[in-house]
Amino acid sequence: MLKPLAIASLLTVTAQAWADTDAQRIAALDYSALDTLTALGQGERIAGVPQSSLPEYLSAYATQKYADVGSLKSPEYEVLDQLAPDSIIISGRLSGEKQKLEEIAPTWLNGGVEADDYWSRLEANTHALATEYGADEQAGPALDSLHADIDDAVARVEGTPEVLVVLHNDGKLVYREDAIVNDLMGLASPNLPEDADTQARGERSFTLLTPAQISAMAPDLVWVIDRSAAIGQPELDLEALQTELGDLSVVKGSPKLWYLASGGLESTLLQVNEVVSALQ
Secondary structure (H helix, E strand, O other): OOOOOOHHHHOOOOHHHHOOOOOOOEEEEOHHHHHHHHHOOOHHHEEEEOOOOOOHHHHHHOOOOOEEOEOOOOEOHHHHHHHOOOEEEEOHHHHHHHHHHHOOOOEEEOOOOOOOOHHHHHHHHHHHHHHHOOOHHHHHHHHHHHHHHHHHHHHOOOOOOEEEEEEEEOOEEEEOOOHHHHHHOOOEOOOOOOOOEEEEEOOEEEEEOOHHHHHHHOOOEEEEEEHHHHOOOOOOOHHHHHHHHOOOOEEEOOHHHHHHOOOOHHHHHHHHHHHHHHOO
């Protein structure tokens, strides 16, 4: 199996790329785009990132070399003004700020990934970023390599385990049909209990689960995405949950990786490998 993309080694852009005097300085306010551009050899174009919530695997950007441009939901406009990047990249979290950011620099809205068609959306996002930032030649091979690595990783999963994905948010456990686990990896989720509490919030709905309900569902693995921990709030007491769930296998993914960075070339393989490791 090919080794995961190495962030440290990819931070050096080729001499040919830097011979292009039009190379853009980028403020990346979306970690999946930052991830993908780094994997495509464009890391040296990055001028600013939100540093306070950087996932560990992107820690190479947690230095004074890169301006701290706010958070994934709240840009530091004064810093961005002073930085004067050639372009800004955001995710849907900042779509409402796009017009204001456009006053500083052309702003690229990076596409998201959904639970029903992860790979196609990842491909589309990767090719779009590659075209926008001059890395077309790198995109195809990077995607091919990633696909092969994912296939190798999933092949190590024995049998047909059922994996229940829950999102922890402020003490609540919310059922999640997950793009990585259920769509990309093709792992089944157990059926929801008839007494599950599904609530509506605007056009969206969510289903709360209790530890007793999770026990009754009897999945082979309970995979926890800790939103609270990812955004600096009190994290889930995993030991207490494990006690309530008895012999069920309960594993928490790396919070910032799963909640803040999903949809990048590097993050995708890291997420797949975390789940595969939990199932072995």
